[in-house]
Amino acid sequence: MIAEIQVLPRPLGTAESRYAHVDAAIAAITASGLSYEVGAMGTTFEGTPDQVWALLRTVHEATLAAGADGCLSVIKVSAGAEDDGPSVQDLVGKHR
Template sequence: MPSINVSFQVLPQVPDGDSYAVVDKAIEVVQQSGVPYEVGPMETTMEGDLDELLEIVKKAQQACIDAGARRVMTLVKIDYVPEGVTMAEKVDKYRPCRG
């Protein structure tokens, strides 16, 4: 099955107002999944099979709850191309050459 991209942003409501530690828990779920990913300032983008990526998003939301969030709003974007689409083909031309 061709790869697609899923980007998501968790917006946890936390009692003490420190959402960064809770967001870190969501990112840990992505890191532990083994899928290719990039963390950005506003969202995390992953590459792979849609069902697997959506399962990761669900686990990331639960990680926020487990870390103390009372509620989690999650924004999800899906880029689907039948032949497949990669993160690299979208952003490599904007990266400085590392030679």
């Protein structure tokens, strides 16, 4: 299964670190051990359905735990009916 999450915290960060809350979200993804890619507008990662769904919640909650007053998370999820669905490589490999 593959997912992309974009966190939109309020505020984005702190006076000392402009993107502190977003950085906390990315740190949660890094700590998961799953394969991921950070993009300009979101982060894509892949794993089993149980791993992906749990990590989406963890990322959203990590943003709030970092001190955001609120957070809107925009997610995209892709999986096949008979298998785990496409990988990042399947979707963008030919464009690299």
